[in-house]
Amino acid sequence: MSDQRVGDNSGGLPQILLVGNPNVGKSVLFNALTGTYTTVSNYPGTSVEVSRGTCEIDGRRFEVLDTPGMYALMPITEEERVAREILLDETAHLVLHVVDARNLERMLPMTLQLVEAGLPVALVVNILDEAERIGMQINLELLQEKLGIPVIGTAIARKRGVKELRSVIADYVDKRTACFGYAADLERDIEKVVATLEGEYRIKPRAVALLLLQKDEDLLRIVQESEGDRFGHIMATLNEVTFARRSDLHLRINLERKRVCRGLLQGVISEEQGRRPPFAERLSAWTMNPVSGGALLLIVLYFGFYKFVGGFGAGTVVDFLEGTIFEGHLNPWMISHADQYIPWYWLHELLVGEYGILTLAIRYAVALVMPIVGAFFIAFSIIEDTGYFPRLAMLVDRIFKRIGLNGRAVIPLVLGFGCDTMATMVTRTLETVRERILATVLLALAIPCSAQLGVILGLLAEVPGALLIWSSVLMGVFMLVGLLAARLVPGERPMFYMEIPPLRLPQPRNVLVKTLTRMQWYFFEIFPLFVIASVLLWAGKMTGGLDYLVRGMNPVMRLLGLPPEASAAFIFGFFRRDFGAAGLYDLQSNGLLTAVQLTVAAVTLTLFVPCVAQFLVMRKERGWRVSLGIFTVVTALAFSVGFILNRLLLTSGVLS
Amino acid sequence: MQCGFCARELPEKLPETACGACPGGCRKIHCPWCGYANPAPPKLLKKILNKNIDSEENTQ
Structure with a gap:
């Protein structure tokens, strides 16, 4: 990762990192936490902007960083690369993963990745008011129990849940106990790669192994630097696993994560009694039948x-x-x-x-x-x-x-x-x-x-x-x-898998x-x-x-x-x-x-x-x-x- | 701007180098996630649109 830290953090303030997909309300949350006194600067060596500000909760000051939108821990764009560098370079007090309540199933796999990485995560289920309006009921307590991390329901634009969120930030104690199991053969592959890793990383070896199996080139370079002579052995193990599976492991891991998420969401999301799914959802299903x-x-x-x-x-x-x-x-x-x-x-x-x-x-x-x-x-x-x-x-x-x-x-x-x-x-x-x-x-x-x-x-x-x-x-x-x-x-x-975005009215x-x-x-x-x-x-x-x-x-x-x-x-x-x-x-x-x-x-x-x-x-x-x-x-x-x-x-x- | 296929938010600046296939410069943004070729609005149109957005914001 980059040697340069994004925040000066000269005062040594504990950091709150806001992460998540674009358009889920991260910036609104950032403003709600920090108020008006914020600075926006380019991340070192890039043209990607990162906003920084501070907030005070129960007499304790925190630095808050609003990271660029990211869809997964494995970066594809410069914005995602910067967001990941911030996540992995900074020693955060708490990482707030902000998701859109209406698209919880699509966004939860990244929460899993953050937890797998061993980061101190809390899940912010935002835009809850809109989700409720379309008849979605989300059992946040159950989700919190299943994920093993704090889960807060919010509608930040309406100031709903901000108080609870602030108390979660203030009281957060890092426990990090949850571990999500994948299919047995994939677990064996992960174990094989983990066994070859001896270097020191900012994230858990299991998360490093998963990203290596997904062919994360940036991480491969970091592993090469960290492992030195052992890198050849790691590559040989990765090649052996890839050859034995003869399938796209990136896709396989994504599908496994989806499966785990579906299990986690069982009993968590329900429709309002007697209420039919919205027309857009029904039409969406008809188009694919x-x-x-x-x-x-x-x-x-x-x-x-x-x-x-x-x-x-x-x-x-x-x-x-x-x-x-x-x-x-x-x-x-x-x-x-x-x-x-x-x-x-x-x-x-x-x-x-x-x-x-x-x-x-x-x-x-x-x-x-x-x-x-x-x-x-x-x-x-x-x-x-x-x-x-x-x-x-x-x-x-x-x-x-x-x-x-x-x-x-x-x-x-x-x-x-x-x-x-x-x-x-x-x-x-x-x-x-x-x-x-x-x-x-x-x-x-x-x-x-x-x-x-x-x-x-x-x-x-x-x-x-x-x-x-x-x-x-x-x-x-x-x-x-x-x-x-x-x-x-x-x-x-090859297999085909894609996430289906919501159906929407065309904008003139x-x-x-x-x-x-x-x-x-x-x-x-x-x-x-x-x-x-x-x-x-x-x-x-x-x-x-x-x-x-x-x-x-x-x-x-x-x-x-x-x-x-x-x-x-x-x-x-x-x-x-x-x-x-x-x-x-x-x-x-x-x-x-x-x-x-x-x-x-x-x-x-x-x-x-x-x-x-x-x-x-x-x-x-x-x-x-x-x-x-x-x-x-x-x-x-x-x-x-x-x-x-x-x-x-x-x-x-x-x-x- | 959202990708017309996967609906993910397209980054303002893409790191990819131009393929040189469009005569007169780049007119497409290839989505980094799904590869869909999205039309890149020309500078003049962008200028007009940004002007309209600014004036809309000012009147609100």
């Missing part, structure tokens, strides 16, 4: 994406911007001015020609993609702000396990509906290489990006049955490829900020690419290269049953998925596609190769060999599925 969760998912997809993005964004707004503003006014005005003032054919074509920067790139970006992406990001941000996504992860975990993934893969796959390129980068958060490859394949193949999804929803919504066929084919391909890839790609199958401010930020980011990313694509297409037209490319693709188009003009949409699609979808929109607007052709083109374009940016990120994340392999498989599969679908639709007469 396989039956009601599936139905709710369909409702979210129908209203959020089909009606709002496809109907309103890709329909109403695009019709107005594209049809009325651009086609009705802007484009004719720009073309007539160009006819009048630009005598050079090449410049005329570059600006207002078939692939002109003004008539194609800007029109696609502003009139087609932006409204759709905007609608998508509004819907996405609302859903995100409710806390639905972690519930979706739990819902699909079972299905994802069949395709070699788990609920965690919901993060990149959901983000893929925004932008596949960014989502491909996020696959690095998945635990194993196998999962990362599987998620990359599925993103490249079956997850359409927001603009592509919006345009396709808008186009197919006008043809009865087309949308059902498109979504069924995509789901089928997603599952089939996932199942096959899971069998073919070797590797581990959050939704607005997220939507505007995402739209700005998207626009900055697509606009230059659309202009570059437009210039390249113009250059292709001027040199005859584009004709050559289109002619080269004609046999493929014929196999798919598509008109030769559809080649352009596929060439566009390689620049950007959304650019390709916009090309498809033009084809449909010009009446060049039948219902069958539109469905086949939409399916093939959705499955078609990832765009240039996505391919480059794939190469960066997975290397040339894997990314070229994915590229080849996805291209071949897209055209094969398109070909089969065309034959099936023509033979069966569906959509004809």
Whole structure:
């Protein structure tokens, strides 16, 4: 730990450390204890602020430190690192672990960690008034008995419990007797590691062993310094245990702690007699139930994406911007001015020609993609702000396990509906290489990006049955490829566990900020690419290269049953998925596609190769060999599925 | 700002180095706990929002 102490503590005052998650009322408690005379300074060597003040209880003065928010004793962020350093460096009279009464089960594992560490802890169950308001009854005496530490119920904002808390601080005598047992095999592993530790630590060897088993790198360095030559033996023991268990011990220990906490809370939390759980809690349970969760998912997809993005964004707004503003006014005005003032054919074509920067790139970006992406990001941000996504992860975990993934893969796959390129980068958060490859394949193949999804929803919504066929084919391909890839790609199958945050009403401010930020980011990313694509297409037209490319693709188009003009949409699609979808929109607007052709083109374009940016990120994340392999498989599969679908639709007469 | 996925409070300053994938600078905050890519509000928007918060606080 750092040599520098956070508090001057020059007067040698006994210290009270306030610890806990962010937003549980630590700062309010700090103010209630210390009053107005406090100092805020950066923790040495960091930009993290720590507040200090003093308080007097029964004639005895204490120094109070408000530590940055932390979720567990094992730090991930700088704030958590600082909070832990303070905890371990200071010799506290008392550590007050402040928790939110409404989320006691989620926060209690950290209390266990603090007790395990041998720190002098008292538990402050704050926001008790809100918990009671929603019908929660907490037996604090029983919890105190089970934990073996003082437990105080408070609602600090209403000054409730402050007096009791002050008397606990004044009368506290360190007893530290509680010990929480884990599963027998885990206990044996802990014992093995504890037996190797001989150095002196500020926390109990059992807590050191647990953190080492969880691969706490900061602590590993401290152990190395403390143990000297014995460190090699400790590492060998840790490796031996990890190898023997063949599982993620970090997750295992967290799950064990959760189990212990559930046991501790048995009989402690009860609902008010005859009172039903709050609606948010019931809705939360419904979203994760396989039956009601599936139905709710369909409702979210129908209203959020089909009606709002496809109907309103890709329909109403695009019709107005594209049809009325651009086609009705802007484009004719720009073309007539160009006819009048630009005598050079090449410049005329570059600006207002078939692939002109003004008539194609800007029109696609502003009139087609932006409204759709905007609608998508509004819907996405609302859903995100409710806390639905972690519930979706739990819902699909079972299905994802069949395709070699788990609920965690919901993060990149959901983000893929925004932008596949960014989502491909996020696959690095998945635990194993196998999962990362599987998620990359599925993103490249079956997850359409927001603009592509919006345009396709808008186009197919006008043809009865087309949308059902498109979504069924995509789901089928997603599952089939996932199942096959899971069998073919070797590797581990990790477990999935996550804490579910409370369901909440979306905040308009959050939704607005997220939507505007995402739209700005998207626009900055697509606009230059659309202009570059437009210039390249113009250059292709001027040199005859584009004709050559289109002619080269004609046999493929014929196999798919598509008109030769559809080649352009596929060439566009390689620049950007959304650019390709916009090309498809033009084809449909010009009446060049039948219902069958539109469905086949939409399916093939959705499955078609990832765009240039996505391919480059794939190469960066997975290397040339894997990314070229994915590229080849996805291209071949897209055209094969398109070909089969065309034959099936023509033979069966569906959509004809 | 809370993570849109795990709802944990995102630190003001993240220690991670930028991956360089966003053209024109960082526009995403990757949650250090779950890895979810949260949108990072641009400076101008942040300024406007902070101004609004300040004026709201002053009127209270």
